[in-house]
Amino acid sequence: MASDLFCTDLVRRFGDHTAVDRVSLDVPAGTFFSILGPSGCGKTTLLRLLAGFDRPDSGEIQIRGARMNDVPPNKRPVNMVFQHLALFPTMSVGDNIGYGLRRQKVPAAERTRKIARVLEQVGLPGLEDRNPQQLSGGQRQRVALARCLVLEPTLLLLDEPLGALDLKLREQMKVELKHLQKAFGTTFVYITHDQSEAMVMSDQVAVMRQGRFDQVAAPETLYRNPATPFVAGFVGDNNRLSGDVISVDGDLVRLRLQSGEEVAGRIAGEGIATGRRADLFIRPESLVMNGAVPDGYSRMQATVTTTLFDGANSRIEAGVADQTIFARLPQDGSVSNLSPDSAIQLGWDPQGATVFAGEPV
Amino acid sequence: MRSSASKLSLCLLMTPFVLWIVLLVLLPHLQMLRVSFHVRESWDTVTLGLEQYQNFFSESYYWRTFVRTGVMSLFTTFLTLVIAFPIAWYIAQLARGRAKGFLFLACLIPFWASELVRTYGWMILLRESGLFSTWLQALGLADGPVEMLYNDAAVIIGLVYNGLLFMVVPLVTTLDGMDENLVEAGYDLGGNHWTVLREIIVPWAMPGVVSGCIVVFMLTLGSYLTPILMGGKDSAWFTEQIFTQFITRFNWEQGAALGVLLLVLSSVIVWLGLRVTGQNLRKVMG
Numbered sequence: 001m002a003s004d005l006f007c008t009d010l011v012r013r014f015g016d017h018t019a020v021d022r023v024s025l026d027v028p029a030g031t032f033f034s035i036l037g038p039s040g041c042g043k044t045t046l047l048r049l050l051a052g053f054d055r056p057d058s059g060e061i062q063i064r065g066a067r068m069n070d071v072p073p074n075k076r077p078v079n080m081v082f083q084h085l086a087l088f089p090t091m092s093v094g095d096n097i098g099y100g101l102r103r104q105k106v107p108a109a110e111r112t113r114k115i116a117r118v119l120e121q122v123g124l125p126g127l128e129d130r131n132p133q134q135l136s137g138g139q140r141q142r143v144a145l146a147r148c149l150v151l152e153p154t155l156l157l158l159d160e161p162l163g164a165l166d167l168k169l170r171e172q173m174k175v176e177l178k179h180l181q182k183a184f185g186t187t188f189v190y191i192t193h194d195q196s197e198a199m200v201m202s203d204q205v206a207v208m209r210q211g212r213f214d215q216v217a218a219p220e221t222l223y224r225n226p227a228t229p230f231v232a233g234f235v236g237d238n239n240r241l242s243g244d245v246i247s248v249d250g251d252l253v254r255l256r257l258q259s260g261e262e263v264a265g266r267i268a269g270e271g272i273a274t275g276r277r278a279d280l281f282i283r284p285e286s287l288v289m290n291g292a293v294p295d296g297y298s299r300m301q302a303t304v305t306t307t308l309f310d311g312a313n314s315r316i317e318a319g320v321a322d323q324t325i326f327a328r329l330p331q332d333g334s335v336s337n338l339s340p341d342s343a344i345q346l347g348w349d350p351q352g353a354t355v356f357a358g359e360p361v
Numbered sequence: 362m363r364s365s366a367s368k369l370s371l372c373l374l375m376t377p378f379v380l381w382i383v384l385l386v387l388l389p390h391l392q393m394l395r396v397s398f399h400v401r402e403s404w405d406t407v408t409l410g411l412e413q414y415q416n417f418f419s420e421s422y423y424w425r426t427f428v429r430t431g432v433m434s435l436f437t438t439f440l441t442l443v444i445a446f447p448i449a450w451y452i453a454q455l456a457r458g459r460a461k462g463f464l465f466l467a468c469l470i471p472f473w474a475s476e477l478v479r480t481y482g483w484m485i486l487l488r489e490s491g492l493f494s495t496w497l498q499a500l501g502l503a504d505g506p507v508e509m510l511y512n513d514a515a516v517i518i519g520l521v522y523n524g525l526l527f528m529v530v531p532l533v534t535t536l537d538g539m540d541e542n543l544v545e546a547g548y549d550l551g552g553n554h555w556t557v558l559r560e561i562i563v564p565w566a567m568p569g570v571v572s573g574c575i576v577v578f579m580l581t582l583g584s585y586l587t588p589i590l591m592g593g594k595d596s597a598w599f600t601e602q603i604f605t606q607f608i609t610r611f612n613w614e615q616g617a618a619l620g621v622l623l624l625v626l627s628s629v630i631v632w633l634g635l636r637v638t639g640q641n642l643r644k645v646m647g
Contacts, residue, residue: 051545051549052549053545053548053549072548073545073548073549074548074549074550074551074552074553078549079549079550080545080546080549082542082545082546083542084540084542086540086542086543086545086546088543088546088547088560088561088564089543089565090561090564090565090567091560091564099547099550099552099560100550100551103550103551103552103556104551147550148550151550151551
């Protein structure tokens with residue numbers, strides 16, 4: 001598949017601080033690409049480089065094979081949905097959407113037709129004459145999308161547009177954005193600090209930290225095979241157990257925890273050797289409890305601290321030495337009556353746990 | 362008990378305001394309006410009539426000065442707006458932190474001196490033996506002394522200078538509240554500098570533009586010192602006519618009529634300005 005956006009070694013520095021540090025990316029046409037990272041990781045700077053509001057210090061930006069470095073934002077086939085939407089408050093909804101069409105010198109009759117059509121596509125038929133201030137948060141969101149999509153850009157950039165919505169609406173808009181992206185077939189580049197948004201909507205997710213991409217992969221790969229301890233900890237819930245490596249056997253490694261327990265996991269990173277420190281990541285839903293632990297599983301003893309009931313997402317919080325670990329409660333109710341301070345045995349398939357070399361202390 | 366106390370405090374609060382409006386605004390103007398319809402028949406008999414207004418229309422010097430003052434005031438206001446807008450944009454959107462306060466202060470500093478002193482400052486620069494003239498000669502751009510005072514351009518320079526602050530302040534206030542993403546969105550959706558200015562920035566700044574223009578226009582129309590000191594023989598200002606009638610000629614009836622006409626002119630133009638820009642006073646004055 002041809003790539004809509006292709007960047008090589010992008011660098012952007014502010015004084016001593018390198019906000020974007022040798023980032024390369026390749027987004028195939030018609031896909032939903034997310035850049036996920038904590039605030040301050042440089043993702044907004046990267047997006048502004050793509051939109052043209054800022055110039056990279058080095059590196060190259062190509063959109064459909066054309067070099068974009070020196071093209072101003074109003075000449076790029078790229079549109080952006082801003083974090084606070086930036087709908088023009090002095091214009092009606094129709095004029096907001098028509099603004100870009102007028103710049104393209106689309107005749108008035110066709111403009112009216114296109115505005116009506118795109119409003120219908122985003123589910124707001126007939127709202128041309130409203131003021132943006134009269135709309136609800138979700139409606140404004142759609143107008144901001146329609147304003148960009150009506151121009152049929154090669155690339156649509158979205159800067160955490162769901163951040164301002166309340167939780168329920170956000171869940172709804174997540175699904176809707178994905179559907180809209182499929183319906184329009186436009187390539188979306190979406191930045192967010194919310195891993196759930198990135199996971200639900202994206203075909204590919206780049207996890208960004210300190211100006212660099214830690215890993216670029218499909219959501220499921222990120223979840224199952226994180227490339228770095230940061231990705232393991234940032235994407236989805238994860239438990240982290242620190243210990244010393246006591247033996248390495250093929251792709252499996254055994255660790256001794258501070259509590260003296262010995263546990264096993266799969267080697268996922270470089271630099272693991274006997275005697276070195278390492279971190280084992282195991283997801284709450286990969287843990288099995290008490291009698292259900294099959295043979296061949298790594299197991300350890302823990303003490304229940306408390307039970308956190310949350311429907312399908314109910315968990316227990318347990319302590320192992322001074323580390324806290326969360327385990328998902330089975331849905332069939334097979335484990336119950338876990339009173340605080342009771343002992344519990346936790347087990348997991350070593351292949352389901354990932355081990356990375358410990359960060360130098 | 363409680364309601365009577367609140368009524369009393371309301372009365373006390375309103376009293377200075379009402380006194381001010383009635384004594385200093387309403388009464389003098391009503392009196393002026395009445396005097397303007399007086400026709401003096403002999404030294405102690407007065408009848409009502411339209412003679413003063415007839416004089417205004419039949420004496421071309423009056424109404425020509427009147428129209429000239431109106432047109433030049435409009436032009437001055439427009440020029441002030443054009444000069445003040447980039448300044449305000451810079452202060453509101455581009456300057457950061459300390460620079461912002463400093464620039465604002467720099468706009469204010471000239472107003473620590475009186476209008477008279479400010480005008481004399483311009484005269485020092487512009488007169489025949491002034492700085493600009495000397496420089497032009499030194500640079501070889503002029504053969505002899507150049508007189509830049511006593512013409513319409515000099516008057517407009519002085520008036521623009523006097524009005525600048527009153528335009529910059531409301532503009533900075535409105536532009537300050539503008540989300541810079543709006544401008545970026547304007548470019549992002551394909552606009553160039555001109556369309557972003559025309560379609561996004563100016564509509565947003567409209568309340569500030571209109572309120573600045575109203576204040577500057579009224580100040581300019583009613584200004585007295587600057588046109589007198591910097592204008593030439595041919596650049597008479599309408600306020601001079603009023604002064605002449607009241608003080609030199611002691612013809613209060615004619616002076617009052619001219620004063621009323623000036624008030625009508627400024628009211629009509631402000632009203633037209635509001636109508637044309639689709640603003641209303643409440644929105645403009647916040």
